[in-house]
Amino acid sequence: xxxxxxxxxxxxxxxxxxxxxxxxxxxxxxxxxxxxxxxxxxxxxxxxxxxxxxxxxxxxxxxxxxxxxxxxxxxxxxxxxxxxxxxxxxxxxxxxxxxxxxxxxxxxxxxxxxxxxxxxxxxxxxxxxxxxxxxxxxxxxxxxxxxxxxxxxxxxxxxxxxxxxxxxxxxxxxxxxxxxxxxxxxxxxxxxxxxxxxxxxxxxxxxxxxxxxxxxxxxxxxxxxxxxxxxxxxxxxxxxxxxxxxxxxxxxxxxxxxxxxxxxxxxxxxxxxxxxxxxxxxxxxxxxxxxxxxxxxxxxxxxxxxxxxxxxxxxxxxxxxxxxxxxxxxxxxxxxxxxxxxxxxxxxxxxxxxxxxxxxxxxxxxxxxxxxxxxxxxxxxxxxxxxxxxxxxxxxxxxxxxxxxxxxxxxxxxxxxxxxxxxxxxxxxxxxxxxxxxxxxxxxxxxxxxxxxxxxxxxxxxxxxxxxxxxxx
Amino acid sequence: xxxxxxxxxxxxxxxxxxxxxxxxxxxxxxxxxxxxxxxxxxxxxxxxxxxxxxxxxxxxxxxxxxxxxxxxxxxxxxxxxxxxxxxxxxxxxxxxxxxxxxxxxxxxxxxxxxxxxxxxxxxxxxxxxxxxxxxxxxxxxxxxxxxxxxxxxxxxxxxxxxxxxxxxxxxxxxxxxxxxxxxxxxxxxxxxxxxxxxxxxxxxxxxxxxxxxxxxxxxxxxxxxxxxxxxxxxxxxxxxxxxxxxxxxxxxxxxxxxxxxxxxxxxxxxxxxxxxxxxxxxxxxxxxxxxxxxxxxxxxxxxxxxxxxxxxxxxxxxxxxxxxxxxxxxxxxxxxxxxxxxxxxxxxxxxxxxxxxxxxxxxxxxxxxxxxxxxxxxxxxxxxxxxxxxxxxxxxxxxxxxxxxxxxxxxxxxxxxxxxxxxxxxxxxxxxxxxxxxxxxxxxxxxxxxxxxxxxxxxxxxxxxxxxxxxxx
Numbered sequence: 052x053x054x055x056x057x058x059x060x061x062x063x064x065x066x067x068x069x070x071x072x073x074x075x076x077x078x079x080x081x082x083x084x085x086x087x088x089x090x091x092x093x094x095x096x097x098x099x100x101x102x103x104x105x106x107x108x109x110x111x112x113x114x115x116x117x118x119x120x121x122x123x124x125x126x127x128x129x130x131x132x133x134x135x136x137x138x139x140x141x142x143x144x145x146x147x148x149x150x151x152x153x154x155x156x157x158x159x160x161x162x163x164x165x166x167x168x169x170x171x172x173x174x175x176x177x178x179x180x181x182x183x184x185x186x187x188x189x190x191x192x193x194x195x196x197x198x199x200x201x202x203x204x205x206x207x208x209x210x211x212x213x214x215x216x217x218x219x220x221x222x223x224x225x226x227x228x229x230x231x232x233x234x235x236x237x238x239x240x241x242x243x244x245x246x247x248x249x250x251x252x253x254x255x256x257x258x259x260x261x262x263x264x265x266x267x268x269x270x271x272x273x274x275x276x277x278x279x280x281x282x283x284x285x286x287x288x289x290x291x292x293x294x295x296x297x298x299x300x301x302x303x304x305x306x307x308x309x310x311x312x313x314x315x316x317x318x319x320x321x322x323x324x325x326x327x328x329x330x331x332x333x334x335x336x337x338x339x340x341x342x343x344x345x346x347x348x349x350x351x352x353x354x355x356x357x358x359x360x361x362x363x364x365x366x367x368x369x370x371x372x373x374x375x376x377x378x379x380x381x382x383x384x385x386x387x388x389x390x391x392x393x394x395x396x397x398x399x400x401x402x403x404x405x406x407x408x409x410x411x412x413x414x415x416x417x418x419x420x421x422x423x424x425x426x427x428x429x430x431x432x433x434x435x436x437x438x439x440x441x442x443x444x445x446x447x448x449x450x451x452x453x454x455x456x457x458x459x460x461x462x463x464x465x466x467x468x469x470x471x472x473x474x475x476x477x478x479x480x481x482x483x484x485x486x487x488x489x490x491x492x493x494x495x496x497x498x499x500x501x502x503x504x505x506x507x508x509x510x511x512x513x514x515x516x517x518x519x520x521x522x523x524x
Numbered sequence: 525x526x527x528x529x530x531x532x533x534x535x536x537x538x539x540x541x542x543x544x545x546x547x548x549x550x551x552x553x554x555x556x557x558x559x560x561x562x563x564x565x566x567x568x569x570x571x572x573x574x575x576x577x578x579x580x581x582x583x584x585x586x587x588x589x590x591x592x593x594x595x596x597x598x599x600x601x602x603x604x605x606x607x608x609x610x611x612x613x614x615x616x617x618x619x620x621x622x623x624x625x626x627x628x629x630x631x632x633x634x635x636x637x638x639x640x641x642x643x644x645x646x647x648x649x650x651x652x653x654x655x656x657x658x659x660x661x662x663x664x665x666x667x668x669x670x671x672x673x674x675x676x677x678x679x680x681x682x683x684x685x686x687x688x689x690x691x692x693x694x695x696x697x698x699x700x701x702x703x704x705x706x707x708x709x710x711x712x713x714x715x716x717x718x719x720x721x722x723x724x725x726x727x728x729x730x731x732x733x734x735x736x737x738x739x740x741x742x743x744x745x746x747x748x749x750x751x752x753x754x755x756x757x758x759x760x761x762x763x764x765x766x767x768x769x770x771x772x773x774x775x776x777x778x779x780x781x782x783x784x785x786x787x788x789x790x791x792x793x794x795x796x797x798x799x800x801x802x803x804x805x806x807x808x809x810x811x812x813x814x815x816x817x818x819x820x821x822x823x824x825x826x827x828x829x830x831x832x833x834x835x836x837x838x839x840x841x842x843x844x845x846x847x848x849x850x851x852x853x854x855x856x857x858x859x860x861x862x863x864x865x866x867x868x869x870x871x872x873x874x875x876x877x878x879x880x881x882x883x884x885x886x887x888x889x890x891x892x893x894x895x896x897x898x899x900x901x902x903x904x905x906x907x908x909x910x911x912x913x914x915x916x917x918x919x920x921x922x923x924x925x926x927x928x929x930x931x932x933x934x935x936x937x938x939x940x941x942x943x944x945x946x947x948x949x950x951x952x953x954x955x956x957x958x959x960x961x962x963x964x965x966x967x968x969x970x971x972x973x974x975x976x977x978x979x980x981x982x983x984x985x986x987x988x989x990x991x992x993x994x995x996x997x
Contacts, residue, residue, distance in 0.1 A: 129811070336605075345602075
């Protein structure tokens with residue numbers, strides 16, 4: 052835990068700085084707008100020159116557009132992060148908004164960067180980046196401490212799934228009266244799942260991952276993922292059965308629930324045994340970096356298995372961090388004469404890859420969706436329902452002395468999970484009509500965007516006073 | 525340099541170990557064969573179950589097959605590396621051969637892992653991995669010291685391009701008498717370019733990157749890349765001109781040479797200025813990991829520019845390491861209270877990504893190509909010419925007390941550069957006939973494979989006695 056003492060978010064110093072602009076500059080706020088736009092313009096004009104791209108693609112992957120994209124993303128992340136930290140906001144909000152700026156230059160007539168939205172290479176790096184974030188968060192958590200708030204996590208998760216779903220149904224029915232009832236159920240389903248990436252990052256930025264609120268939210272997010280999976284399976288199953296004219300078979304749901312529970316229980320029991328033995332076996336390996344390599348294999352392996360069980364890979368990465376304990380690798384670390392902690396070994400990789408995830412999340416925000424006719428009203432009410440619905444979570448907190456509102460706020464972001472749901476809905480049809488059509492999809496995109504962007508400032512606002520003047524315990 | 529003192533290759537201890545099997549086990553040599561095969565079998569059966577893949581692909585990228593592939597690659601890298609290190613060979617050879625084993629399970633009837641060969645995600649990680657390797661190698665080098673052996677590097681590069689080309693022409697003419705003369709020129713061209721990744725890694729494993737031989741090879745490899753580019757441009761230009769019935773326009777070659785020289789001179793002069801100022805500007809940034817982030821932007825930025833100039837991105841990463849000096853970031857490091865050196869910050873990322881490159885290189889080796897009728901004789905002579913041709917390089921070494929043979933051996937590997945050449949040849953036609961047909965392409969693949977695999981043991985054999993009993997200075 053000592054490694055977390057470095058000042059990540061300077062909440063205590065930032066407000067003072069605004070009143071002493073002479074002593075230290077509040078981090079290039081004017082330049083922050085100019086530089087990314089200028090860089091983006093240059094990159095856009097260069098990336099779109101077709102002969103160069105053709106030459107680069109000869110090697111199989113368009114590595115040059117990935118490299119150009121990475122430069123832009125890392126520069127944007129640092130400028131955005133610095134700007135927002137200097138005003139007491141978490142770096143992640145700056146990274147998201149830097150991404151929104153990069154991704155929506157099309158509104159200023161610069162379209163050259165739009166391929167970044169769907170660049171496979173950048174997407175792979177981002178998805179691996181968020182695994183590292185959750186692995187690190189898991190390492191700072193502890194199975195016993197998670198279990199201690201387990202009842203609260205379960206209640207929080209159930210309330211956070213049921214309430215938005217129940218509230219979402221009439222909203223969808225009101226705005227899309229001509230659609231099939233199952234469409235409304237699908238819209239309700241997109242409101243259920245919490246995307247834990249944003250909240251985990253804000254908690255880490257605030258150094259509150261191991262707090263009671265932090266543990267309840269993380270545990271609830273894992274259970275939430277299982278519940279979301281069940282909801283999706285049931286709704287999609289009913290739609291497919293309706294199309295075939297057959298009755299819905301509950302056995303498929305039992306299988307889905309069984310698989311995911313098997314993974315979670317297996318990860319905690321077998322994973323712990325495996326971790327201990329894998330690191331012991333690894334003491335026979337030679338060469339540099341054995342400790343880190345085994346940890347990576349463990350993290351990727353559990354993420355893979357979680358995915359195989361139908362869960363999000365980040366749940367597996369979190370589980371890997373949760374069951375991996377220092378005693379498992381003490382012997383290996385001593386043999387390798389490795390002086391760095393596991394956190395110090397993982398941190399450079401996280402520094403590289405985690406911002407890629409959040410900037411890309413911002414890049415994928417399509418501000419154009421906000422302007423579509425007939426969408427905005429639906430989207431606004433949907434967002435309201437999404438945010439307020441999760442506030443029922445605060446009723447599920449059983450512990451005393453716990454900030455219930457913070458738990459409710461932490462459950463708000465829907466992130467990529469909601470988008471995946473909507474994407475699946477767009478591929479399903481009932482009586483030849485798409486379950487999720489263009490307008491509904493756009494509304495879901497806006498809801499996901501707003502719930503993602505509103506969480507960091509809300510959490511900082513709520514958690515800041517609790518620190519007693521210092522965020523860096 | 526102090527960070528390099530860790531024992532990477534235990535050349536001094538390994539031979540003794542073979543005679544004292546009781547004291548420390550020589551690292552699971554029997555298990556090394558079983559475990560990867562068993563893992564591969566499981567992974568193959570699991571990865572190919574289609575419903576799961578379909579579910580995973582709903583998110584855009586098939587992240588599960590990437591994660592499964594990474595687990596396999598990292599386990600294979602560590603087992604292979606350990607096995608070879610325990611017999612005094614560099615880890616990279618074990619990584620390559622682990623890859624060959626994984627990639628050719630099809631010969632045992634297990635075809636499930638073959639998609640790894642062309643997995644875009646793994647390929648992106650590998651290509652970024654080799655950038656980190658060359659960036660690190662560049663950091664340990666120094667512009668002045670490179671310039672001190674510059675004349676040798678230039679001569680070595682020129683001899684290493686001309687000799688294999690001249691030897692390759694009659695070989696191609698002998699084995700493919702019915703082909704157009706330009707085919708022979710193209711085959712000659714595939715023999716010119718040195719792929720510096722393998723040699724750079726072996727030099728690093730042996731801790732000899734900064735040696736005179738190491739510097740000559742690295743400098744020659746950079747010049748070689750420029751020369752190879754010129755040869756490719758000329759030959760491809762002549763073929764295209766011949767097809768159009770027009771004369772070849774030398775102006776295109778002047779432009780290609782100009783661009784690449786502009787990049788190299790620009791990288792050294794402007795890059796040095798930029799590095800100093802970028803790190804100074806970055807002292808105003810906040811948050812964790814600023815030092816590493818700026819270094820990453822610098823490395824990726826120069827790799828991008830090298831690619832734009834038509835050079836290999838690794839040349840840019842090497843140049844970035846070359847011009848980046850500790851004085852540039854001393855102030856930033858002090859402000860960030862960063863106790864780790866740049867090498868220590870980069871090393872975890874390299875531990876993760878560099879083996880991905882070498883194992884993937886092995887996976888892409890198609891042992892089936894060795895069995896194709898009519899290919900093997902051509903391939904064998906081509907490989908001989910490729911290896912012997914580069915030995916002319918030793919004549920280019922002007923320095924005294926330098927191991928000329930080691931320089932010649934270090935220039936042998938053709939790696940992916942030769943394959944890219946052959947791939948471009950396969951897309952060109954003369955009078956409706958492909959310049960590089962299937963048989964020629966297979967022969968080039970075999971030549972690239974063998975030159976890549978023969979280099980590590982040859983270099984270790986040659987450089988080991990020079991160490992005076994200890995590889996770890």
